[in-house]
C-alpha cells in the first residue's frame with residue numbers, strides 16, 4: 001500500500017505496530033529502545049528472521065556480466081555465491097560444499113569453468129549439478145542428482161543484482177514496490193559500475209543505514225554541504241517497506257538566509273566535485289564569464305559538459321532531473337542515490353557482533369546506450385583510515401557512525417527520539433518489526 005497519491009507530498013508518519021519491538025507512540029515523534037542497536041539477542045533474531053528472508057543488493061551486473069563470472073555476497077555469517085553460467089543465465093547458490101560444509105568461493109572473479117571445493121575436490125557445474133566426487137566408491141551409493149548446490153534466488157533491477165535465501169519470497173519486482181516506476185525516467189540500465197568499496201564501521205548496521213535515511217543531520221554534520229543543498233524542502237514518500245527523499249542541489253539551505261552564488265558553487269565543488277570531473281574535495285572558481293547566471297544554472301551546464309566528456313548525453317533529462325537527488329531507502333539496508341548523471345549505492349551489512357558493520361558501496365557512471373559492460377571489477381577493500389578517499393561528506397558520515405554507537409552504549413540512555421522529519425527511519429523500524437515480531 002502506498003501512503004501518498006499526489007506527486008511528491010510529505011507523508012504522514014505511518015501508524016506504529018504494537019508488540020515488543022515497538023515503544024509507545026507520542027505525538028510528533030517516536031521513541032525507539034536502544035537495545036535494537038546494542039542487544040546481541042536482537043542481532044541474533046535479525047539473523048534468524050530477517051536476513052534469510054529479504055531481497056538484498058549483492059553486487060552490480062558488471063561483476064557477473066560474462067559466463068564464468070562470479071561474486072560472493074556476504075551478510076554476517078551468510079554467504080551466497082552468484083555465478084553466470086555457460087548458458088548466460090545468472091544463478092545463485094548457498095556458498096557451501098555438500099560434502100562437509102566448506103565454503104566454496106570467496107571474493108569475486110571470472111573464468112570459472114566449474115565450482116570445485118578446495119577441501120576434497122568435489123565439483124559442480126556452473127548450473128549447480130554435482131559432477132565429480134573423488135574416490136566415490138568410499139561413499140557407497142551416492143547419486144549426483146541428490147546433491148546439487150543448494151539454490152538461492154537471484155534477480156536484477158537495472159544494474160543491480162539482488163539475492164534472497166527465501167525460496168518463497170515475492171518476486172523482486174514486487175518486493176521493490178513503486179521504486180522502479182518512480183525511476184522509470186532515469187534509464188538506469190545505462191549505469192555501469194566503476195568502483196566498489198567495503199569499509200568496516202564500528203557500529204550496528206542500522207546506525208549505518210539510518211545515516212543515509214534523513215537530511216536532518218546535514219545542518220550539524222555537513223556544514224560544507226548545506227550551502228549547496230536544500231535540506232528543508234526535501235519531500236519524502238513512503239511505501240510499505242521502502243522510502244524516498246527528493247533533495248534539490250545547487251541552491252543553499254533556507255536555514256542559511258541569503259547566500260552568495262559563488263559560495264553555492266564552491267560548496268558544490270567541495271562536496272560533489274566528482275560530478276564536475278574534479279578530484280575529491282577539489283574546487284575550481286565559479287566561471288566568471290556569465291556573471292548573471294546562478295550557481296544552479298552553471299552547475300547544470302558543467303554537469304552536462306562533464307557527462308558529455310564521458311560519452312553520456314544528458315540531453316533527454318531536464319535540469320531538475322540532474323539537480324534533484326533521489327535518495328531511495330530500500331528495506332532493510334540499502335540506500336540508492338540517483339540523479340540523471342549519477343547512481344551510487346550504499347549497503348549496510350551486519351558484521352561479527354552487534355556493534356560492528358560493513359559499509360559496501362557501489363559507484364556507477366552513465367554510459368552510452370548499448371556500451372559493453374566491463375568484464376569485472378575487483379572489490380576494493382578500504383579500511384577505516386583509507387576511507388578519507390571516499391570524500392569529505394561520506395567520511396563525515398562514517399566517522400559519525402562510530403561516535404553514535406559509543407553514545408548508544410551509555411547505560412543512562414534508553415531511547416532515541418525520532419522526529420517526523422526522520423520518518424524514513426520510523427518506516428524501516430515498522431517494517432523491521434513485521435519480521436522480528438513474527439514467528
Ligand code: FES
Nearest residue numbers: 097099100117120
Ligand atoms: S568439504 Fe568440500 S569436498 Fe570435502
Ligand SMILES: [Fe+2]
Nearest residue numbers: 211221222397
Ligand atoms: Fe550525511
